[in-house]
Every structure is written in C-alpha cells, then in structure tokens.
Amino acid sequence: MIEQGWWHPVAAVHELEDSGAAPLAVTLLGTELVLWRDGTGAVRAFDDRCPHRGTKLSLGRVQIVGGEHRLECAYHGWQFGGAGRCLHIPAVPVFVPADTHAARAHAVREAHGLLWVRMAGAGDAPAESAALADLPTRQVVCGPYEVATSAPRLVENFLDTSHFGFVHAGWLGDRAHTEVPSYDVVSGPEGAPIVPLYRAWQPQASAAAQGGAWVDYRYEVLSPYCALLVKQAGAGDAPQEAYALWVCPVEAELSRVWFTLFTSNASQSDESLRAFQDRIFAQDQPILEAQRPRCLPVNGGEVHSAADRMSAAYRRYLRDLNITFGVC
Numbered sequence: 001m002i003e004q005g006w007w008h009p010v011a012a013v014h015e016l017e018d019s020g021a022a023p024l025a026v027t028l029l030g031t032e033l034v035l036w037r038d039g040t041g042a043v044r045a046f047d048d049r050c051p052h053r054g055t056k057l058s059l060g061r062v063q064i065v066g067g068e069h070r071l072e073c074a075y076h077g078w079q080f081g082g083a084g085r086c087l088h089i090p091a092v093p094v095f096v097p098a099d100t101h102a103a104r105a106h107a108v109r110e111a112h113g114l115l116w117v118r119m120a121g122a123g124d125a126p127a128e129s130a131a132l133a134d135l136p137t138r139q140v141v142c143g144p145y146e147v148a149t150s151a152p153r154l155v156e157n158f159l160d161t162s163h164f165g166f167v168h169a170g171w172l173g174d175r176a177h178t179e180v181p182s183y184d185v186v187s188g189p190e191g192a193p194i195v196p197l198y199r200a201w202q203p204q205a206s207a208a209a210q211g212g213a214w215v216d217y218r219y220e221v222l223s224p225y226c227a228l229l230v231k232q233a234g235a236g237d238a239p240q241e242a243y244a245l246w247v248c249p250v251e252a253e254l255s256r257v258w259f260t261l262f263t264s265n266a267s268q269s270d271e272s273l274r275a276f277q278d279r280i281f282a283q284d285q286p287i288l289e290a291q292r293p294r295c296l297p298v299n300g301g302e303v304h305s306a307a308d309r310m311s312a313a314y315r316r317y318l319r320d321l322n323i324t325f326g327v328c
C-alpha cells in the first residue's frame with residue numbers, strides 16, 4: 001500500500017503523556033498500532049499484536065527492568081525492547097529469544113505537536129514545507145475530531161472556498177460574497193497543488209477578527225492527507241496566521257483530524273482559539289459525513305465548476321501518486 005510510505009499523524013503528543021506510562025492504542029491505514037515511550041524518552045510504535053499469541057500489546061504495560069523500559073504483554077508477560085525484539089519470556093527465563101521473536105516496529109517522529117508514524121519506506125520528515133518555516137511561532141493544536149469520512153474528503157473540504165458563504169455564513173463567508181474569484185493553481189514538490197493567492201471576503205476570519213475584511217490566502221497541499229493555509233493581511237505582508245490540517249487516515253472511511261493554528265495573536269487563550277476552531281469545524285462535520293461516496297472519487301463520477309480548480313488539481317495529484325486509501 002503506497003500510503004504506508006508517507007508519514008501520518010496518529011496522536012497528539014499530550015495524548016501519550018496523559019496516558020501516564022500506559023501504552024496508547026491507535027489505528028492507521030486500517031492497522032492497529034500501539035504507542036509507548038521508552039526509557040530514552042523516544043516514542044515507539046509497534047503493530048498492536050503480540051507475536052506470541054496475537055493479543056493486543058496495548059493491553060500491557062511499560063515495565064522498567066534494570067533501568068531499561070520494556071513493553072510487557074498482558075497475556076504471558078513477554079517483554080519487548082524499544083526496537084521490538086522480545087528480551088524476556090517469563091515462562092522460560094533462561095531462554096534467549098531469537099531476533100524473529102519480535103513485535104513489528106515502525107518509524108515514529110514528533111512534529112507540530114503530534115506523533116507521526118511511517119509504516120514503510122525511509123527518509124523524509126513529516127509534512128515538511130518551506131512555508132512552515134516562516135510561520136508565527138505560537139502553535140495551538142486543535143482537535144482531534146473523529147469524522148466518519150475519508151481523509152481525502154477532509155483535505156478537499158479544507159481546500160474548498162465556495163462553501164464559505166453557505167456552511168460558514170457570518171464567519172468565513174456570507175451570502176453577499178459567494179462568487180469565487182479566478183485563481184491560479186501551480187505545482188509544488190511531487191506535483192502537490194498550491195494556490196499562491198486567493199482573495200476572500202470574510203465576516204469573521206479568525207477568533208481575533210473585529211469585523212469583515214478581505215483576506216489573502218495561500219493554500220498548499222503538503223502530502224496526500226495534509227494541507228496548509230496561510231493568511232496575510234495584504235499581499236507581500238508577513239504571514240499573520242496559518243492553519244495546517246493534519247488527517248490521520250484511520251480506516252478508508254474514518255479519519256482523525258487535527259488543526260495546528262500558527263498565530264501571532266498573543267491576547268487570546270489556547271482555549272478560546274480552540275473554541276473558535278471547534279465551532280467552525282462543527283459546521284463542516286455534518287456536511288462531510290453526509291457526502292456519498294465517503295471515499296473521494298478521483299476517476300470521475302462528480303461534476304465540477306471553474307471554482308473547483310483546486311479540488312480538481314488535488315484529485316489529479318492523488319491519482320498521479322497512485323493513492324488508493326480513501327479514494328474511489
């Protein structure tokens with residue numbers, strides 16, 4: 001599955017902290033995984049399946065043996081080290097398990113307040129872009145939102161502006177400004193679509209906005225299931241605020257979503273910034289969950305208008321990458 005070669009967000013960093021020393025169960029691309037933190041502070045991700053008799057390793061606990069942190073299975077107490085190898089079998093204490101007595105381990109990274117897993121391949125960092133380096137330094141992670149639809153439906157909705165005047169009337173758009181101005185789509189790395197400049201009228205563009213304003217946006221697809229939008233007060237100004245959309249493709253038709261807000265707004269609390277995003281996303285969610293099919297049709301089956309140029313480019317990008325998870 002080609003999607004396994006990309007980095008995907010699976011949990012917020014604090015979810016693992018909040019669980020104390022307990023392992024955390026997550027699902028990525030239909031595969032159940034367990035996350036846990038070893039003695040070096042590194043997060044580990046294994047298939048959530050004990051290689052002995054197949055029960056979930058997430059039912060186990062982290063044990064400290066001689067200063068070393070091990071994940072102990074709940075069933076027969078086999079202990080696994082950070083690299084996945086079984087180090088101790090309590091029923092046969094003198095036995096030294098072979099390399100093949102191992103849980104399947106995956107690459108893990110921390111970035112943007114989230115934990116990322118890549119199940120196959122090598123290299124690259126999670127969702128990197130030159131645009132991310134330039135953003136305001138305050139970051140607020142919003143979510144997770146559990147959504148009964150595919151990851152590509154969520155990304156396309158994030159890139160879609162012609163719904164603002166209807167779904168977000170009075171907030172991100174209004175009925176007096178529903179026309180979508182003509183905009184250009186260019187190609188970024190690996191053909192990822194970018195809209196360098198999109199101008200929109202927004203009655204309440206952010207938690208801090210005092211009233212309606214024209215806002216210049218830059219949209220960029222970062223990876224098959226992640227995208228970024230940057231807002232500027234005027235063309236050429238420093239980025240004022242940005243939102244990154246990070247989607248975990250849990251199952252083909254089930255997703256977990258976070259937004260990282262990058263902002264120079266110092267006056268509002270994290271809670272009030274999250275409340276704004278919760279409110280906006282609560283407007284999108286019922287629409288998203290009502291779309292049929294839940295997978296994104298990338299080979300025809302839906303009709304477009306000129307305002308959908310970005311969506312069409314995103315569908316083409318997924319098709320060119322041979323993405324199969326969440327599309328039809």
Ligand code: FES
Nearest residue numbers: 050052053073076
């Ligand atoms: S099933 Fe995990 S130790 Fe036996």
Ligand SMILES: [Fe+2]
Nearest residue numbers: 157167168284
């Ligand atoms: Fe929306």
